[in-house]
Amino acid sequence: AQSVAQPEDQVNVAEGNPLTVKCTYSVSGNPYLFWYVQYPNRGLQFLLKYITGDNLVKGSYGFEAEFNKSQTSFHLKKPSALVSDSALYFCAVRDNQGAGKLIFGQGTTLQVKP
């Protein structure tokens, strides 16, 4: 069965420090991986995706993610966190059984403190 795991319910980081939000996946075949952010009282905003190609993917708001096939991971990173990055982050994998369907991790709350 396909699945996504975000092992941390919450990540705390000081403003200006690098941040990492972890994601591991389990799929058959080649994965299509996504990161989304949800700000309070808002829907999901697309950050970045990995389909194929370079393992380091750059996305919106200075975020990037590194695809690691051997570790089945797709961790979200940012070199210097901002207070405004505080939000709920979801990792997702495209379901191989149906185009456009996503399987989500449980979400990680990022708290950036001044």
Place this chain on the structure above:
Amino acid sequence: SAVISQKPSRDICQRGTSLTIQCQVDSQVTMMFWYRQQPGQSLTLIATANQGSEATYESGFVIDKFPISRPNLTFSTLTVSNMSPEDSSIYLCSVESDGSGNTIYFGEGSWLTVV
């Protein structure tokens, strides 16, 4: 990219009533998806809506409770029927924008509270 508009954005509903949520996309898309996000939870797919055919429901979701329409390639509705407090959730519409390289976009969500 795709711009997705949902209505209503937020509503408070009485137990036992039904509410229809609308999803409008600014471009034609083959498939549209409806997700539910219960309070403090992740997203769960309710169903896939294709134009011209009945929606395909995921395990645990049934057409009588969540009827879906897809009259054209830019519009879909989800009805939450005979609501109970357990239906209090965010309902999100999603599309895989044709030509966007498999990027999947979401609307802002419809926040329903059932009292």
